[in-house]
Amino acid sequence: MIVGIGVDLVDVPRFEQQLARTPRLLERLFAPAERLLKPRSLAARYAAKEALIKALGGSDGVYWTDIEVTPEPSGRPTFTLTGETAATVSARGITALHLSMSHDAALATAYVIAEAGPSASEAGPAEPTREGVA
Helix, strand or coil: CEEEEEEEEEEHHHHHHHHHHCCCHHHHHCCCCHHHCCHHHHHHHHHHHHHHHHHHCCCCCCCHHHEEEEECCCCCEEEEECHHHHHHHHHCCEEEEEEEEEEECCEEEEEEEEEECCCCCCCCCCCCCCCCCC
């Protein structure tokens, strides 16, 4: 079941200016492996992290450097979550995150869908047990 959707759009030249003006942003926003990427790819990852926070319904318990966008062998982007952010996502019952990113010309965008498995109340009535059955 979908429990959250997030989308974000980043102006790449403006993002590059921010990075140039405040170099420590790289350390505050990105995991070490991400810091080596080109600014347009960083902008797309920033959009992905913002979209994730929106899909989660807020940033409580979420830390930027605990969120890394990593490619699968096919090239499809996925989130690798660590630390308190991974624990927060798990505690919210989220079992799957879907990510799509793109950048073209001066814009980078990302879209995230958060899914959770059915709760006990949504799963239907429990199967009767053999205990107490005559």
